[in-house]
Amino acid sequence: MGTDSNSSVQPFGIKDKLGYMFGDFGNDFTFILSSSFMLKFYTDVMGISSGVVGTLMMAARFIDAFTDVTMGQIVDRSKPTKDGKFRPWIKRMCGPVAIASFLIYQSAFANMAYGFKVFWMVVTYILWGSIFYTSINIPYGSMASAISPDPKDRAQLSTWRSIGGTLAGLVIGVGTPLFAYETVNGNTVLSGPRMTVIAGIFGVLAIICYLFCFKLVRERVEVPANNQKLDIARLFKSLVTNRSLLGIIAAAIALLLAMLTMQGMAGFVFPNFYGSAEAQSLSSLTGTIVMLAICAPLAVKLSTKFGKKELSTVSCLAAAVVYLACLIIHPANPYVYVAFYTVAYIGLGFFNMIIWAMITDVIDDSEVKNGIREDGTIYAVYSFARKIGQALSSGLTGALLSMIGYTQATAFDPDVTEGIFKLSCIAPLVGFVLVALCLWFIYPLNKKRVEENVAELARRHKAQG
Structure with a gap:
């Protein structure tokens, strides 16, 4: 395995950033x-019924x-290979997660x-989300600590990971509404057969992105297998x-509530309230632009x-104010709504860009307190x-x-579409x-404490040789 003691491994650089970006591109x-x-x-x-779904x-x-948590324990207890401890899982599981996602959207079963x-919905969704997505996402997320021990490098990995997710959101958010919707009796409706094709294409693209991640990223920090007897109570x-x-x-739960509700309701407020799939595509495009440009x-x-x-606290409060203003103004023009959506996305974007680095801060904080490095388990709980x-x-x-x-x-x-707007x-x-x-x-890791933890771990690791 490549470690920080192995001179044959290239220093941390653009390949790692691009590779980690492709990993989240594949995930999303x-x-x-x-x-x-x-x-x-x-x-x-x-x-x-929407309630059943x-x-x-x-x-x-x-x-x-x-x-x-089981996958986190498997990762923590696995032994490093010539490809590293975390990378092999990406290559092993990229096919199953893509196939399971494709199977969810089988419009041929509509009748x-x-x-x-x-x-069918229950089986395919659980196979995708609870089994295959878990088995690739936990190792991928845990891998950041093994790519570099430097907090600044990890912050850059977090940003590049978010860029990958943003680009995936651009492809899905802009492209899908343009191809998936059709006009029937004057209404904008989702086409089942088109969604099946789109899901298949995205599955293939996910596999390609995962393989780029595997090829470009290198693990430099030796993370030995956790051989301690599993103590559930501890x-x-x-x-x-x-x-x-x-x-x-x-x-994170609150962030996903805000972000995914924005994305999920876009599929209803634009075609149903505003009657504009084009505005939905534009909202995804502008959201991506501010994420990448700002x-x-x-x-x-x-x-x-x-x-x-x-930074995250202030930016999220700003996004809340933007949506409050949108609710009060109640724009009749879909493109004015897109403007509110876009400005709110800036507030969301700052937290989203650095949240993965915050996870490594939590892992460091846990090691300072407990003396045990548990990247996989802690990331699994966060996942x-x-x-x-x-x-x-x-x-x-x-x-x-x-x-x-x-x-x-x-x-x-009309009453239903008005309710959609308010939601x-x-x-x-x-x-x-x-x-x-x-x-x-609740979250205690302010700037001062993060810096203290980094210094303490550097001292301990140096003392350990």
Whole structure:
């Protein structure tokens, strides 16, 4: 395995950044597709109640509570190979996760019995999210600590990872509405066969991106297998008493509530309230532009100067104010709504760019306290929290849509579309406020403490030789 003691391994550089970017590009070809279009696909194409779809997305998270932590333990206890400790999993699992995602969107079954469609949805969604996505995402996320021990390098990896997710969001958010929707009887509706083709194409692109990640990234830091006997009680106690982990988990759940509700409701507010799939594509394009042109160049600089916690808290509060203004003004023009959406995305973007570096800060903080390096397990718990956020946003969106009476038959009723607009503002507004509160009052790793932890670990590692 390549380690920091192996002179044959190239120093940390642009290949690692690009490779890590491609990893999240691959992840989000299936993740964003699910969070943005699965609910609409199964309600509008397959004819399944939005409440049933949302319930599945929440219920699957109980399975993830076991599969995520189990995968984290497998990663922590695995021995390094010639390709590293984390990289091999990316190559092993890229095919299964792409195939499972494709199987979710099979419009050929739209005329099958209701029970069969629910069964198909449950099986394919759990295979994708709870098993295969977990088995590639946990090693990928844990790998950042092994690529470089330098906090600045890790912050750059976090930014490049977010760039990868942003680019995937651009392809999915801009491209999918343009090709997936068609006009039927004057209404903008989702085409099932087109969604099936799109899911297949994105699956192939995901595999290509994962292989680029495997090829370009190198692990330089030796992370030995954790050979300690598994003590469930100790592990549980260390996790539930880790304030920094609990704080980032709470903030992550709120972040996903805000971000995925924005993305998920875009599939309803633009075609149903505004009647404009083009505006939905534009919102994804402008969101991507501000992420790449504003957030990516400034995130590392601002977080280095002010602190990751401090920057994220202020930016999320600003995004909440933007959505409050949108709710009050109630724009009739879809492109004015796009403007509000875009400005709010800047607030979201700063936190999203540095959150992965905050996870490595949590891992460092845990090692300072416990003397044990548990990258896989801690990242697995965080990954589970992200899935909880995804499920809550999808489940909440589905429940709220049901509450306002949204069905295939009522999708364009004026009272229902008005409710859709209000939900598209209120849900992310609440999510952004919760992010700021969780970071400020629960998450303890301010700029000073992060710097102290880095110095302490450097001292310990030097003393260990």
